[in-house]
Amino acid sequence: MTLLAISIVLSSILLASCTSSNMTSIYLLSLSYTTPPQSTSTSAPDSSLVNPSLSSTFASLVSNTTTPFLEIRVGYMGFCMPDSTGDWICSRHADSLARNLNSTHQLPGSGDPLNLIYIAKNFQSQVVFDGLIFVTVPLVFISILLLSTFPGWHEEEDEHGSEREVKPFPSRAVSQIILALLTLSSLLIFVSVFWQHIAAASALSMVHSLSYGTVKLSVGTLAMVLGWGSVALDIIAAIGIYVMVASITVLAETFG
Template sequence: MIPNIVGQAQLEVRVGYFGICMNPDGGGFLCSNNATLLAQQVSVDQDPLNLIWVAETFKNSVVFPYLIIVAIVLAFVTFLLLATFPGWHEEHDARTGSDIDIKPFPSRPVSQVALALIFIASIFVLVSVLWQHTASVAAAQIAQDFGNGSVRSGVGTSAMVLGWFGFALLIVVTIGLLVMILSIHLLDKLTDD
């Protein structure tokens, strides 16, 4: 029955964080953050299953970019905190009489705040990417099953790769800061003894 309703329609709909793109006739994509405007651009014969509204519902109910936005802000603040770390400078050694290059340790509170911020950012990205991945796969499968073979759906590979790659980079930064803080703490202990 659904194939009879669909007929020869070949509508492609893509959902992003801030909008929907559709390709009704195999030409270029029309994109908007308003599904009503997109729906007005196609006839009923081009979208017999109302996929534009299904995509709008998916975008509003499942796609949630705000955790990633907060994580980006936290990572940027961490970057600014890392920029406050002291650099190399020369000092005169009284024992030898020569100039030596010294790199002082960064402030412990600044290091700990940077670690806390990047850790929170990592958790936010993990939750967001895991949520998006799971929900997108489930919604794609439901849409495909609902269409009874007339609807093909999938999850964008590049979006998933970018999400997981971003999470991996944040974890690398988190581990790097943790190792740096623990190393400085160990060096302080060794020099105090």
């Protein structure tokens, strides 16, 4: 029950990433401009580049930005970026961050020349999916409630009149329901976190290549730790319930 409760807390924190200024360190993906912009024009161009001068074009766009340290962090349900004073501002809608950025710059587009906010918005809406985690949390919570119905230790008198501590076996039907719920929740949270990991890593590689090195990306370490930690706890709990069910079955067949 303790492991499952911790798993719910970790999943909830992961879902709440980038929804407030206190959650800025928990993000799936971070996008920012490299300083100074990297250009491949001075080095030998790759033979697969049909237009090798395009990297210089991207670098010149970024070098003219008035917000060279702009960084956009993407969570499951929100976005965060630093304001002009260096403090983080967060919102569940990327459009509000874009309006805030435009309001602080006289020239349209000067604050975000490569539209990192737009890229972050598309990444969250088209790639990130939090539905499986939202399904996992109630499944784990129901499992905790069912586990709380298991009988505990209590004292009974044996045939000789002496007291002894006994703990009855839990209901086999309830145990099997819990095992099914935990198995399903473990599978769902694993698929969700694995997809999160692959999506963030793929986006990192593709955006970096398409921006010709002018955009720097990083995968959120804390988000990965929270996600895989939740997976591990759910799997450990499921294995524990399976061992208990199997052991009770063997004992019932042996002494029944």
